Amino acid sequence: MAVVAEQQQLDLREPKGWRRTSNRIVTWLMVLAFVVVVVPLGFVLVTTVVKGASIISWQFLTSSIPPNVAPADIGGMGPAIVGTIEITALATIMAVPLGILGAIYLNEYGGKNWLAALIGFFSDVMTGVPSIIMGLFIFTIWVLHFGFSGFAGALALGCLMLPIVIRSTYEMLRLVPNALREGSYALGATKARVTMTVVLPAALGGIVSGAMLAVARAVGETAPLLFTILIVTTVNKNPFSGANTSLPSQIFVNANSPFVGAQARGWGAALTLIVIAFVLMVVARFITARFSRFSR
């Protein structure tokens, strides 16, 4: 009997045979999936940094854009950098306050009613609208009537940023504990005052970092700008009238060009753009880590 009892004892060691092998295969496949993504990403970043760094200088960042046939050491991307800053700043000024207010409606006023649910749902759907459609949309309602301008591009980028800001702000507002609101109401504050002086400051870190991620997304967009700002080769300081240009638009033009000099300037512009987007992302992460008071 003692022998039988011993045989029936549970075997708690690692499983053997196919079960163990399949488990290992799957784990290594997961690691492989990550490697498959990292290696090309590394290639893109290294290529951009190597090819871009060799051309970037103060002169590159400030001179006007030469014809595509010009060799790599002539001219630069000055107008594109100015244009990108103008257009992205305008888009941010429009989209961020509107997005935050929209999120305030969804979380503070709408609650669970059907209208808030509908707006929340379609705001998520709107994040999936292709950016080129935003370009066509602004072309139809703005450019056909008022002509090309940096502002038209900003409108298109703003449409793109709006649902992203709404979603990220909404998530942050949801994290603010109700006790804070109730404490403020108990002191006799109105709802607007509670929202502005208690809820928003409490969620500020997360809202700012969400907005910066939206800016990082918008700054690299080309498609909405193609038919709204066109391309120019000199600095246009007035975003409200006349064609403008931007870094992504210039990269698109230069990538299509057969000339070595134009391609080199394209890499320089690409590095500048990636650095801007990357800095925005890192600052956003830093703000999230440092200043957000409530987390999931």
Added chain:
Amino acid sequence: MSTVTRADPATPAGSAHAALRERRPLGDRSFQILALACGLLVLVILVLIAVSTSSQASSWFSAEGFKVFTNNWNPAANQFGALAFIYGTAITAVIALIMAVPVSIGIALLLTEVVPYRWSRPIVYVIDLLAVVPSVVWGLWGIIVFAPWIQHIYTSIASGVKGIPVLDSLFGAPTSGASFFTAGIILAFMITPIVTSLSREVMATVPQIEREGAYALGATRWEMIRGAVWPHSQGGVVGAVLLGLGRAMGETIAVALVIGSSATITSHLFAPGYNMAAVIANQFGEATGEFRAALMGIGVLLFAFTIIINVIARWVVERSARKKRGA
């Protein structure tokens, strides 16, 4: 407007209720209306997009009728059948999904089930970095570095499959560095971050107790994933994949640079092609009249397709989230 004037839960109940409501200051009420207006802005923009672009495209739809779905794109001869672009959008999106979905699910599982927390943070950063690389930079890299390199691989695959029935018509000659397949690969990189992060969110909601239950029954990690994680996250992952499909269909600039710009319908994946977003980006600038209306109409179709897919995707995601909360 009943929603606007509805009493909010913070208003004290009882006899003082009505009195307090009347004394709500103007600023408080206007703030509420302002917030509501900003919320409604989303719906207004979506409706405006649909109305304004379709009105610009109406002459194309009325002139061509169902011929918009034929395969004859010849702006010089005023022929604007868009089937080749719809085909290109479908084929590149499918290629992208076939490559991106297994990889994304693999990374999501790696993050939630395998690596410890302090290792998962850097991996998430890397995936986010993938999302930060702008579309146009993928395109620049794709056309100048990647396409010339992968053309050699295409050529050797094409000579390898020569004469084999199905494979030859899929992977055979003609080959080009800028092709459907190159566009699909670049798209796969671009949709991986969103599919990964959404799948990961869903998998993170699987109750820890179910994992422990599976382990307690002696399951290996893979058996635990199949038995506990997958049934729970299936719905959400399907939603994530659909959202990735929507992105892949709408992504423009990278595709415009690497797809090869040739309005043809062919089973050869290594041949140059075109898709809806790319043809708008490349040709809208110089288009006028009927040509412009046709491109605008392709935009309307693309908008409709992506909206439908996104609505289904969000619905699937929300339904699976609700089901989980209920369970």
